[in-house]
Amino acid sequence: MNRYAPSLAILAMAAITAPMVAQAQDPASAFKQIQRRSANGDNAGAIKLCDEMIKNLSSNKSRVAKQFSHMMPYFYWQKANTLSKMGKYEEAAAVFKSIGADERFRSPEMIRAARQNPGKALDYTPFFTAGQFQAAYNLFMLAAGTDKVEGKPEYAEKAVKELELYYKAVKAGKVSDMEKKQKLDSQVCFLLLQAALLQPTPDYDKASLYLAESKKSRSLLSEEMVMNALSTMSKVSKSDPKNIEWLGAAVKASPENYNRGILTMAKFAGKFLNYSIQAGEVVSTALKQGNVDLAVDAARTVMTLTPFISENDIVDIVFNEKLATIGESQLAKVPDKGWQLSYSPSQLKQIQKFYAKMAKDNMPLDGLSLLSSTSVVANLGSQRLSKAGYQLLRDCYPNLSSRDKEGKITSMSGKNLFQLSQLCRATGDNATAEKLEKKLETMGVGGSSKDTLIVNKMARLVGEQNWEQVIPAADEVMAAFAGKTGDSSYITAEFCKIAAYYKLNRFEDLVKAADGLLKSGKLKGDVAKKYEPQTIFFAADSYNKLGAADINNYDKAIEYAELYMQKYPSIDLKENKLAANLYYTAIDTLLKRRGKGDAAANAADMKQALGYCQAIATNWETHPLYPVSQLLAGSILIHGDDESRKSEAITLLENCYKSAVAQPKGKGKNTASNALFWLASYGPEIEMTGESEEKAAKRINGYYKAFWDDADQVGDAFCMQMGRLELKRSIESGDKVAFKAAADHMFELVARESVQNVKSGVINPEIESAFGDAVEMYFDAMATLDTELSFAQKEDFFKNFKGIDPQDKSTQSIFLISRIDMESKHLASLSLDDPTRNEISNNISGAFRELTRNFAPVDLTSYGAVRVGNFLCQHVAALPESRQGEIKTAVAYYDRVLNDPSREMAADATLGKADILALSTSEPDIKQAGELYATIAAGSDRSLHAGALKGLTKLNMRAGQYAEAIKNSARFLKTRGNKIDRMIVMMLQGEAYAKSGDAKNALVAYMNIYGQNRGSIGYSSPACMAIMEIMWTRDTPASGDRLQGNFKPSDRWTAWKLGRDFVTQIVKSDIESKLTPADRDKFVAVRSAVDKYGRDAVVQKEEKSAGDFTQNVKSSN
């Protein structure tokens, strides 16, 4: 017994101060002995002695028995107490109950003796009333059980009955003063609440009643009672989850009973955590079952219990501080009377050790409780609160771990970070989500989390429009879901790849993938709605783009377009977003397919295209594609053969431009300018029904005005052409004022577009062609409508043109080229003896040199680059041995054209490049030239075949490949090469035959040149020379008889005669004086040969013989 002896024991001791007869077993010493035995754990011995004393005092025979029989309740009490301590609750309850029921204890003597205490007189004997409580309490313990002993709910009803009996007494004041002071009613209510719930059929009404009652009178319960109560509630909840609310309700009723300060609560934190987790599980299952009320009750319970789980760090600090002040005490327990507590240093250390281990294992209870409450708010639907929880876990418990079913500790950091990443996504914080997902990718997260991560990575890359990376990311998803190709993630990945291919213009890959997906049959239901329309659209559009390489692809494009229209016929763009675009693709494809089929097929295509244009116009009048549809329809009709529909085209094009200019932010201007250009171009030729000429003219004027007022903008694709058209119209009108205005406007446009070239970095391709035409028209018109410009004035025009941006090299180069063109044209008009020829020729060369010096290949248009390349080629060709260094420069200009994606003038550049490389002394260059020539000669552009074959023939000759030269020259002669080239190639052919020993064919070749091109001294002279040399070398003697008529002259004489006749003819014609020095040299060579051959004895003899014969024939006639 401790120093705070129960007052009933004091009463007992007081009672036996009365004189008594000494007994071998007097009650006082027996009582002490019982207490001692009980303290030593000898419960059986204590009970035995109690029974002995009860027997003795019950006998009523001895004087002692009579004197001390009133003490029997104490022994009954002690016995019952001991039984209760042993867990024999039923027996204990019976004994406690019997005290109150036993009439012997109500005798006046008993009562009188009980009053013999030094304190205040008691109204009610506490044994009876407290005994009633103890009986009820033991029945309660029987029903509730303990941590070690299973409860027996069948006793709960009886416990309720007995507790209610006691409660009634308490409420009526029919208990001892001591009991009143203890305010036991709240404790009793608390036990009644539990007992009511413990019943096999819980009495919820009674439980609610007593919960409410317990709040009325607040007193601190013992730790043991509090924790036992929670344990009871937990068990009750486990048997029926809907009882979970009582766990929190009991705490809420008197939170001060549970929140006892950190030093106390740290002992029970593990239990609180378990209870809160239990409640958290109920939240989850209740919500799934649709029971929101139960979920809320359970959530409340979680939030009520978690505050009692102190933070690990705080526990550590508080415990350290307490141990610092009491740690070395000699006392096993250090009291705090105020809180009715005592602190055991050894116990504190034990608890501290437990917390240290939890911290070391990364399983701090506060972290685990945060995870539990995070899960609760997530289940209840708040993503932000749940995200907040995971953020705190990441920041404050980054290594949080848990124990799995096998007891192994595993880190939850990956799992928690994953949850955080997904919640960041869900709340729109994609930037953080992506950072976390990237980190997770390195953490080796597995299972479904990994699958989610790679799907999200793919989605993230799609969101970033990082199409290059989308493809490998999609492949990763497809690999992860390889066994589930029907899974939506797999299909999404397939679709993402298709979308990426589209964005990257990888149309061949796209159509392969799209064909596969569409034919797989996987696109059905919701998945189909999501991906099929776009997939079909991408396929259609891609085949359209692939049509340039293979015209048959247009058929596939149309097939897909029609499939789309059939599957998704809705015109509601809210549900069928791509419909209008698909129709446009179909129209575009049909237009591009022109030329594939016969006239009937083309007509059918155009009819279908018109139908689709009409569909856009009818269904989507306000769609951005409406103006384009009108433009295309107008284009089909205006360029078509059906004259009766031309006026309809006008109407369509007018619709186009009106709707296009109405589009917001000037988006439709390009379309409008296109339409207006066609209207201005074709309009004058098309009669509109019932329209007078005057009105028509006004209408046409209106197109120009509308163009410049509403559609024109810097960089417009049609502004240059429109300016040129306007200039042409003004010239045709003969109106000088209009002409001047149009010319000024045209050249202003050129300056404007030049500035834009520099600003945008994109060259307007129309400047070159429009400017060239415009300048020519202008110069010509000046001659007719104003004053003709002199050559100097024309040069000045180019040199002093205002407004060209000095940084716009492209336009400056166009000017230079135009000037060169103008000067070349002028040069060609001059006679060969014109004294200005040299100067102009030098100007032209100078202009080209200016280009090569100050303009890099990229500064020039394709046309300009080819011109420069060709100039350099001619320059090198004039003196190839000493001008080899210019070959590389020329190649750079040709390559600029060949590398241009527009492929404009690519064929010319290829030929030019081949020509310049052919002039090289380097074998690799020559080889490349040959390859290029061969490519061109086999290509589809027939106009270049001649040049290529000429080049090849030259190379063949250079390489001594005479048979090849003969073959290629023969191919050349089947083309339409120009006269000069024909002569060159025929000369080469002749040479090839000669050098391969085929004198006969060589002669034929040379004779062809000589015979067809006598006046071209540069070629006829060497041809004549060659014939003469071949024949002289062949040296076939004369044969036959002149008189017989079968005389064949000798080769020598024939050679000499041919040459002499040629020389005579030329001398007589007066061509000689006009020969160029080079041609003159060739002619002189022939004349020299004629002179030389003429001195030959055989020739002289045969000439004399021929002369004599002729003379004889004359004489005989």
Add this chain to the structure above:
Amino acid sequence: MNTFKILAVAVVALSSSALVQGASKLEAAVQLSKGKPAMIVIDKANGKGKFIYMNRQTEAPVEVRVASCKTFQIQTPADLVRAVTAYRAGDIKGARKMLSSVKKKYASFVGLPGNPSSEAAELELMCAICMADWESVASLSASYPGVSSLNDMQKATLEVAKLLGKISDDPATSDAQIAAAKALQKEQKANLSLASYGMLEYAIGRAYGAKLPASLLRNNRLPDPSRADGVLAADAYCQAAMAQRGANMGFTSEALTRAAKVVWAMPGNRAYVEELGSTKMDRATWMASPADFREAVSIAFILTNVINPDSTNDEMKRIAAYYFNAQAK
């Protein structure tokens, strides 16, 4: 349970309270370096870890250093027990008053480990925080007793309180407040409790909240440009609430109310609610509703049903009424 113990303890408790009532003295269980453990009455402390008690035998005052004691356990005075019990029972207002009185009464014992004045001061400050009485938080933290004898965690918590005391709706102070809070989170990470860390998030939330146009926030019409600050405020408030783990109900409710309010006022929500009208909330409607709508409703629901079922905030209850359980199968 042993009734004897209940009855006996009652007697002892009565005698303890009789001892300290009306006297600014403290009883302590002490064991000096030599001698046996005993209950003594401390007359005063000198604030430097020493106390003076009257030796009953010699009737002379004895000065002792706490550090030299093997045991030193101040017996919690009854008035502090009452005050703390009221605090634990959730009567924050009542507790605050009592704690203030206890703090002053035992002020002369500050510096002794476990002294009631310091304990009362700590809880008094906590009460002011729970009541969102930032002015008082500022003054209490400025005049906090015994700062030099605080441990690192308590010092860090005091710094948090000082920052909370500067909470203002003036947007001109927002950036500085945010920077200060984040700096404190970083520098004192090792010493901040989770709850204090969360309180700093609240201060951050208030600072972002101050940047939002007040009248538009009131009318649930935040404009698009305010969205970013609104999100930051809401997320900070949510962290503040979660960090309490169900404790400090007043503070948690305050943070959740602000979070729900900001999210409810996000662009588009008001128009959606007006369009929704009296449409019954079903799965399809819920799933099709804007994310901000669902989020605000969920937070309000948690606030008014789980954290503070006794809430009298009509606006929050109206918002919570839209709640739909999307988990039900």
